[in-house]
Amino acid sequence: MKEKEIEVDCPYQQVILYAEKDDGTFGPVQTGSYMAGNHISEHFRIADNVSKDLIAKLRKGQISPVYFYMTLEGLNISELAGRTGIPAFRVKRHTTPAGFRKIRISTLKRYADVLNIPVANMFQLINTVEDRNWDIGYQGDIDSSKTGTISQSVTGNPLLVETKVITNHK
Numbered sequence: 001m002k003e004k005e006i007e008v009d010c011p012y013q014q015v016i017l018y019a020e021k022d023d024g025t026f027g028p029v030q031t032g033s034y035m036a037g038n039h040i041s042e043h044f045r046i047a048d049n050v051s052k053d054l055i056a057k058l059r060k061g062q063i064s065p066v067y068f069y070m071t072l073e074g075l076n077i078s079e080l081a082g083r084t085g086i087p088a089f090r091v092k093r094h095t096t097p098a099g100f101r102k103i104r105i106s107t108l109k110r111y112a113d114v115l116n117i118p119v120a121n122m123f124q125l126i127n128t129v130e131d132r133n134w135d136i137g138y139q140g141d142i143d144s145s146k147t148g149t150i151s152q153s154v155t156g157n158p159l160l161v162e163t164k165v166i167t168n169h170k
Contacts, residue, residue, distance in 0.1 A: 008032035058125060061157035064100035065122040066091070069115045083114045101159065125155070125162045 003019045008031050019029045054071055057063045070080050081088040093099035112119045149166045
């Protein structure tokens, strides 16, 4: 492949490929990742739609927080069972709202440890979408010139409250 054929404009994910250079030599060429440059926005659009769908189902009480976090982490029942040491039939039960209601706190702690969240997050949905600084992967510092308001409201799920963090500009 020639150097010009592999050039991809994707500055946030660079790769080194070997190609024939313009002068006829063969060597390393730094370029953007083809996959990231051409498909990353589609990936994030799909992930955002899945997340919104899961949040809506969680608010309505159609799924349990265990199912919500398991799906966000890209795990299936067998994988979550293996990581928590909880039998798969119990994990499956805990993914339903009815099964979640009967769960022990010690079991919730095992899920929370594997999913890397506080146990309290199994009972609250934290909404900070209007402030993109809270997004996963955000690298900047929070602007200290902003103040915030925190409020909680009930949802259609009797075991879940929604916590909203609203940023106010001074």
